[in-house]
Structure formats: C-alpha cells, structure tokens
Amino acid sequence: MTEERILNGRYVVGELIGRGGMADVHLGVDQVLGRKVAIKLLRAEMARDPMVQARFRREAKAVAGLNHPNIVSVFDTGEEEQEFSGSTVELPFIVMEYVRGRTLRDLIKSGEMTNDLAIKYVLGVLEALAHSHSMGIVHRDIKPANIMVTERGNLKVMDFGIARALADSASTMTQTQTVVGTAQYLSPEQARGEAVDARTDLYSTGCLLYELFTGRPPFTGDSPVSVAYQHVGEYAPAPSTLVAELDPIFDAVVLKALAKDREDRYADATAFATALSNARGGIALPPEELTAPLPQSRANNGDLTAVAPFAAAPTAAISTSTPDSAASVPVNQTGYLEPVAEDSRWETPPIWEQNLQRELNEHRAKSKRNWTVAISTVLVLALVVSGLFFYNWMRAEAERNAPVAVPVLQEMTQAKAESTLRELQLVPKVETVFDDEIKTGLVVESDPAAPREVRKGTTVRLMVSKGPEARVLPESLSGQSEAGARQVLTDLGFEIGTVSRANHPSVPTDWLVDTEPKLGKKVKVGTKIDLVLSTGMVSVPQLVNLMVPEATELLEDPEVGLGITTVEEPNAAVEPGTIINQDPVPGSTTPQGGTVRVTVAVKPEEPSPTPTPTDTASEGPSAPKESSGTPTSPAPTEKSGKGKDPALPLPVLPVPSP
Known part of the structure; x- marks a missing residue:
C-alpha cells in the first residue's frame, strides 16, 4: 500500500480526476471540515519554470477574489516540496470547490446539446463574466472545456490560469512570448498580440455559442497558427447555414460577438446576454447594432443569399443557349421572357446586352481584385505575425539565457533569501547547518556564492544556521x-x-x-x-535522639521545609529534651510544607518524702480519718515550638494515715 499523501497537514490527495496543460487535478478530502475538494497540483516537470509557477499562482489570486455561484470557488493555496530529477522543487497547489458533472465539451461530443440548452448555458457564462469583469478580471480562455455543468444543471466557469487584471491586460502573451488562449476561441486582438479587455472574453463566448449551436467552432484548420489567421482575416458562415433548424434570428447575435473590431462587439456581457435573451423571445437585434458583416445568411424561405461584403450579381437579364438552338432569350425588367428572331444571333448584340456583359465583367474583375487583396492581406498579416513571433521568441530566448549574478545572502533571513533568489528566477534549496556565530534562521553562506554569475533557473543552495552544535x-x-x-x-x-x-x-x-x-x-x-x-512530597528525615532545637533546624532547612510539633513524655532513660519518637517515621514521605510530630523526653516527677507517724489517739474524735491512695503523675503535655523545657508543676501527694 502507498503512503497517504497529505498537503498542509490537512488535505488528503486522492484519485486523479483530470489533467491539464500544466497541472493535474485530484479528488481530495479536507480533514478539518470533512468535505470533498478538488486539488489542482502543478506537475513536477513544469515546476522548474518560474513563469509557469507565476501563472499558476496568478490563477489562485484571480479566482480568490471572485464570489459568484457560476464561478468555481477557491478555498486554499499552498506549496509542497517534492524530489524530482535529483533536486527539490516547490509544487504549488490550489484547493478548489469539488464540482460533480461534465464539461460542455463532453456534452457537445455526446450529441446531447440542444439550442435551448446552448442559450441557457451561455447566459450562465455571461453572468459569471459580468461579475468577473466588474472585479477587474479578464478570463482570456473561455472554451467548452473550461465550463462545467453540475449534476443539477448549474453552470461553473473554471480555469482562470491565464486571467489578468484589467489594469495589467496590456500584454496578451506569456513570459515565454507564446499566444495565450486556445486557437479555436482566440480573439483577433489576442492573435495579433494586442491588449485585451472584457470584450475579448465576449468574442470567445461568441465562439462558444457558435459551437453549441452548430457542433463545431467557427474556424478550424491544420494548425493553431492557421486558425489564428482565420480569426484575424476571415468571416465565419452564419450558424443557420450549418443547422437547418436554427432560427436565423440568432445569426446576428452570434456574428456581432465575432466582430473583428472589438468596437463592433457588445459593450459588455450584460448587453450580450440581453441580445441573446431577446432573440430567444423573437426580438431581433436592432438594425443600428448590425455593424458587423453577416456572411452567407439564410433567408426566411430557406435560400442562401450573399450578404455584404460580397455584392450580389445583377439580375436584369441573362442569356442562355443550347447546342440545338441558338435562340437567345432575354429576361426583361418585369421578369417575363421576350422571344428573339432566329437570325438575330448573327447580328451585333444590342446595347443593353453589351452593357450587361460589361457590368458582369467588371463585377468579376472587382471580385477577383477583392479576393486578391484579401489573400494578399492575409499573407502579409501572416508574415507580420510570424515575424513578430520570431522576434519575440528571439528576445525571450536572449532574456532567458542572460546570466544573473548571485547576490550577497549572508545573514539574511531564510524567507528573504528565498524571495530574493526567486525574483532573479533562481531556484533556492535550503540546507540547515550548525554555526557558533550566525543566529538561528539566518543564512550562513550560499553555493554558488556572490558575485558568481549563473543562468536563470540554476539551483542555489542556502546554508541556514540552526545555532551552535x-x-x-x-x-x-x-x-x-x-x-x-x-x-x-x-x-x-x-x-x-x-x-x-x-x-x-x-x-x-x-x-x-x-x-x-x-x-x-x-x-x-x-x-x-x-x-x-x-x-509534590518531601522525605522525612531522622529526628529520634536529636534535641528539639537540632530537629527544628533540620526541618526548617530549605531542602526539607517542614514544621514541627512536640509532645512531652516523662522518661528517665534519656536526657530530658531528647526526641524519643516521631510521626511520620524517618524515610517516609509527607506533602510539601507538612508537620512532623515528635515526642520529647522530660524528667519524671520525684515522689514526696513519707511523713513521720504521730500519736493521734489523744487527739480524740477530732483526729483526721485514715485516707489511702496512690500518688499519680501528671499526663504528658503536648507543646509546639523548638523544644524548650517548660516549668514542671510540683506534684501534690496525699498525706498517709498514722
């Protein structure tokens, strides 16, 4: 069995449930809150690229500030150290809301998408984008794979990995100078490397709506570059020309979102949602908003008609001939046929027919010129874009390969030293060492050391002090x-x-x-x-045979800390004032600050001398009567103190009878 993998001491990493271009998504469990979560973990082979790490962290930062039911929530972020190819790499991770369901891409592939569902889902996406744009965040990668439909039919927008703040949206390329986004849903400004804004997301949403309606993106090609060229210079066919059951009222709604010039698109997500909702209710887009050309739209009778920018051919008259008959049959302006004499074919064509032929030739020449200009424009654009890509790639390679000097890191805190290295696109690796001079937690030295120059991405070992040995x-x-x-x-x-x-x-x-x-x-x-x-106890010392002052001094010693009480008992065998017994006994224990009760010997009382007998017979009846009894000693007296001998009372003895 493999050891359970836990992140931040809290999140248990479970089975793999998804893979992206740079990260894996695992099912996880939050042990603190007891709920399932989705853990997006950067793959180890991608973690060496600081730009990839920055993009990954930017996703967490972008989504963390968004709170909308149609946007997947981010609960936590962190980093985990892992050994990869003989070195330690930092793998950032994002703990997100776990959503059970399927992506729109899966629904399209399964053939379960309907026009009503397409409208419902795109309206949900537009709600999420309206919130995102209001918070200053442009998603930049709206596509079916990034939209999740829950088991209850709710919508969740995911993957803000290339999102940017509107204030920072001037660059539409990553640090490695590659176009961000997915080719089939790329806006013209993204393909040209221009600044992006909220209307960039609306173009991608238009591509999404197009695919939900038709089952295919508006542009396809053999390579992402060829698709990008189409976004810049070609027009997509109207959706209703590909799906017979789709109401042509939606063509204008979709194609306005796909306008090449962002000024011709919807002003914001709310305007797009309003137009889509109106079309669902049978309200067409107002004519003044039809600023984008509508190539090849289907009329209400089902016929295909060419719409600007392609002009329709003149229909005033046409000439037809067959091998069997040379008769020319003109069509007049009212649409009726007019017969022509049989020999008229040998005569000079009438003026109106010459004019018609001239107009047709001019139209063909104009169309040819238009196509030539369009093709030339695309080729020039392709060369410009390719040159721009190559130039940016060369500049990025030069910047990436430019050496950087290792800074002086000694006596920096570990956190500051790591941050300094990462800003220089160097990879810190921390090792702890003993040092008698450098305080704990400060850098002792680095390897390579300053001011040596190294390539970006080089691992720099930081020896951090853990104090004296x-x-x-x-x-x-x-x-x-x-x-x-x-x-x-x-x-x-x-x-x-x-x-x-x-x-x-x-x-x-x-x-x-x-x-x-x-x-x-x-x-x-x-x-x-x-x-x-x-x-909490004290050992009782030996006090027997000690004098009371000695015992008191011994007990009051700080190492003992006990008190003393005394009880006197007559004893002729020992010197008065000597302790003959104690409680508790020596060697036993008693609670701290307790008292030891000692028995102190006192001199026994001496008996009184026997009185001399006298003649009492002559005394008569007044003589005292004989009394008998035994002398008694006084009971022992309990005293407390340091054992000073008290004054002994004089015994009272009975007088014996004569």
Whole structure:
C-alpha cells in the first residue's frame, strides 16, 4: 500500500480526476471540515519554470477574489516540496470547490446539446463574466472545456490560469512570448498580440455559442497558427447555414460577438446576454447594432443569399443557349421572357446586352481584385505575425539565457533569501547547518556564492544556521512546568528522553526539578534530555535522639521545609529534651510544607518524702480519718515550638494515715 499523501497537514490527495496543460487535478478530502475538494497540483516537470509557477499562482489570486455561484470557488493555496530529477522543487497547489458533472465539451461530443440548452448555458457564462469583469478580471480562455455543468444543471466557469487584471491586460502573451488562449476561441486582438479587455472574453463566448449551436467552432484548420489567421482575416458562415433548424434570428447575435473590431462587439456581457435573451423571445437585434458583416445568411424561405461584403450579381437579364438552338432569350425588367428572331444571333448584340456583359465583367474583375487583396492581406498579416513571433521568441530566448549574478545572502533571513533568489528566477534549496556565530534562521553562506554569475533557473543552495552544535541547558528551567520545559528544550534542538519523579520541598507536583544531563551543563544539540519532575512530597528525615532545637533546624532547612510539633513524655532513660519518637517515621514521605510530630523526653516527677507517724489517739474524735491512695503523675503535655523545657508543676501527694 502507498503512503497517504497529505498537503498542509490537512488535505488528503486522492484519485486523479483530470489533467491539464500544466497541472493535474485530484479528488481530495479536507480533514478539518470533512468535505470533498478538488486539488489542482502543478506537475513536477513544469515546476522548474518560474513563469509557469507565476501563472499558476496568478490563477489562485484571480479566482480568490471572485464570489459568484457560476464561478468555481477557491478555498486554499499552498506549496509542497517534492524530489524530482535529483533536486527539490516547490509544487504549488490550489484547493478548489469539488464540482460533480461534465464539461460542455463532453456534452457537445455526446450529441446531447440542444439550442435551448446552448442559450441557457451561455447566459450562465455571461453572468459569471459580468461579475468577473466588474472585479477587474479578464478570463482570456473561455472554451467548452473550461465550463462545467453540475449534476443539477448549474453552470461553473473554471480555469482562470491565464486571467489578468484589467489594469495589467496590456500584454496578451506569456513570459515565454507564446499566444495565450486556445486557437479555436482566440480573439483577433489576442492573435495579433494586442491588449485585451472584457470584450475579448465576449468574442470567445461568441465562439462558444457558435459551437453549441452548430457542433463545431467557427474556424478550424491544420494548425493553431492557421486558425489564428482565420480569426484575424476571415468571416465565419452564419450558424443557420450549418443547422437547418436554427432560427436565423440568432445569426446576428452570434456574428456581432465575432466582430473583428472589438468596437463592433457588445459593450459588455450584460448587453450580450440581453441580445441573446431577446432573440430567444423573437426580438431581433436592432438594425443600428448590425455593424458587423453577416456572411452567407439564410433567408426566411430557406435560400442562401450573399450578404455584404460580397455584392450580389445583377439580375436584369441573362442569356442562355443550347447546342440545338441558338435562340437567345432575354429576361426583361418585369421578369417575363421576350422571344428573339432566329437570325438575330448573327447580328451585333444590342446595347443593353453589351452593357450587361460589361457590368458582369467588371463585377468579376472587382471580385477577383477583392479576393486578391484579401489573400494578399492575409499573407502579409501572416508574415507580420510570424515575424513578430520570431522576434519575440528571439528576445525571450536572449532574456532567458542572460546570466544573473548571485547576490550577497549572508545573514539574511531564510524567507528573504528565498524571495530574493526567486525574483532573479533562481531556484533556492535550503540546507540547515550548525554555526557558533550566525543566529538561528539566518543564512550562513550560499553555493554558488556572490558575485558568481549563473543562468536563470540554476539551483542555489542556502546554508541556514540552526545555532551552535553544543548548548547550555538553562538552569532557569528548574521549577517550570513540564510542557514549558519540553518546549524550551525542543526549541534549543534537544530531544526529550525519559521522565522520572523525585521529592522536592518547593517545586509543585509534575513541574521540573532537574534534568539528566544536569541543568547548567553544555550538551551537544540533538542529545536526549531526561526530565526529573516533582512528586509534590518531601522525605522525612531522622529526628529520634536529636534535641528539639537540632530537629527544628533540620526541618526548617530549605531542602526539607517542614514544621514541627512536640509532645512531652516523662522518661528517665534519656536526657530530658531528647526526641524519643516521631510521626511520620524517618524515610517516609509527607506533602510539601507538612508537620512532623515528635515526642520529647522530660524528667519524671520525684515522689514526696513519707511523713513521720504521730500519736493521734489523744487527739480524740477530732483526729483526721485514715485516707489511702496512690500518688499519680501528671499526663504528658503536648507543646509546639523548638523544644524548650517548660516549668514542671510540683506534684501534690496525699498525706498517709498514722
């Protein structure tokens, strides 16, 4: 299985659904929005030409500003690096609206096109062009293959690959000086290399309407050049002469759009759409708008008649003869036949017949001259156009082969260095290197280096600094969150290794305590750094057998950070003030800032001396009664502090009976 291809980390590239002159179109999926898209990707063999890349990017820029239901939407653009012929090339791509349907070219080939559908589709194209022209964009390549009909019958205009802003439409040729557009739909001004405007698109739309009506373009030929010559110097036959069922009312509408002089065409797309809609409703184009010649139009009775610029022959009289009869039968001005005497054929022809013959001869000579002039004009035009093509080709070749000097790129940012090279029509190739002096992201050097001269299209290697090879682990990372520490270490070029835990008196739980190698140590970039995070707990030290002041000092040390509470307990075995027990026990853990409870030994109370017996018999009844009991010691007293011995209370002992 092949690895899934994803662009910009978002668009999954699927099956190939179309191929053009410079790009392939794939079905794709937008993983973020979960929708199908069409991905137009420049082919690798075309990506080496900066002019092709510029044309591809111009398409995205042109369509991105257009928002119309009859124009395919552009969602996103970007570039992808790909290895081709041993080098890395940038492949720009356009993410567009995915349209399910067929092109008008497919519908024409399948024979499914009707006159009503043709009118409907062209009106949709004109709506799209009206919006495009209002935004200052001339399409320049309207043709059936660039018009899509969706499954619901909606229309979508595609492929603005050679579109230009009206402000930049003075050039109708590409940077390689080849005529843009498709020959069968090329306007005369495009063929002549003149400036284009919105009416250029109207001419191409007229060619489109012509083909939808008749099933063929208005001009065909053996080569694109021969077709271009026809656009400049010949007139197409009226559509109704090719399709019997087509109403001749549409001839004027179509042929006005095909006028050689753009001033004779419709003023804009809206005017074209209005004329087409009126013709569909039976309203003919007004006579004052018939500025373009209408060659060979079909009259209402179905006969073919010649229309200007070809003049009709005089019909005042004709002479006919047969092998069997020499009789000449003139036709008078009223159309009736007049018999002529049998011998009149030997006589001098009458004056009217001589005049007629002279007029016929003059008409033939004039027609011949017209054809000669027309052919000569076409030949001269062909020579001029060919010479212009050759001159432009020579100039383009000289410009393309002119060497350029590699500029000084050192310490430029990577983006600026790449942009500088592309402006000089050079191909940047980025490589990262360690450098102790040049900051990260800046160019260290280039190969070839300045000021060497190279041909346009040459690949220039850019060595971009990724900082020193060894860096110091910042001590300031201690006490930072795990996420923050990871980000800093990754930005410095290190990799993250294992994660362990350690007790610490002040670093919050799961925040960084230390690293391995240790913080502050100089480490080679790319080394794996192990993280030691805080558990949020503190190890309890050994306090038994210590005096309270010693224990207090030990617990209050910043490395421990615990408090202390004391409980006194009489104990004669150890020196008073000595800790004889603790809770928690030594070696266990307790939360940061916790308290350790210790039991402190105090001197036991000494028993009172036994009183001397006295004679109480003489005392009589007033003598005290015998009392019995055992002396008791006071209960241990819990105290908090640094363990200073409190004043012990004097015991009260009962007096024994005599």
